[in-house]
Amino acid sequence: MKLREFFSEKDGKFSMGRLLMCVVVIVYLFIAVYVGIETKSVPDIPVGVVGLVTLLYGVNKFSVKN
Numbered sequence: 001m002k003l004r005e006f007f008s009e010k011d012g013k014f015s016m017g018r019l020l021m022c023v024v025v026i027v028y029l030f031i032a033v034y035v036g037i038e039t040k041s042v043p044d045i046p047v048g049v050v051g052l053v054t055l056l057y058g059v060n061k062f063s064v065k066n
Contacts, residue, residue, distance in 0.1 A: 017060020021053055 007022075009015050028049050035043045 015060060017056050017063075021056045021060075024049070024053055024056065 007015055007018050028045075032043050032045075
């Protein structure tokens with residue numbers, strides 16, 4: 001799968017929601033790995049991160065199509 005296909009909707013249009021979700025997840029993973037290495041423990045996933053990803057997904061899925 002090409003990166004362009006991964007960030008595209010079924011109709012071929014670029015999906016900003018998918019890009020934002022990917023960025024949020026990657027940034028959180030880097031932060032979680034850093035905190036895990038520094039504290040020598042597995043960090044919890046905050047509810048705010050899960051809520052943000054869910055919000056971005058919902059906005060992308062239910063946004064008004066022009």
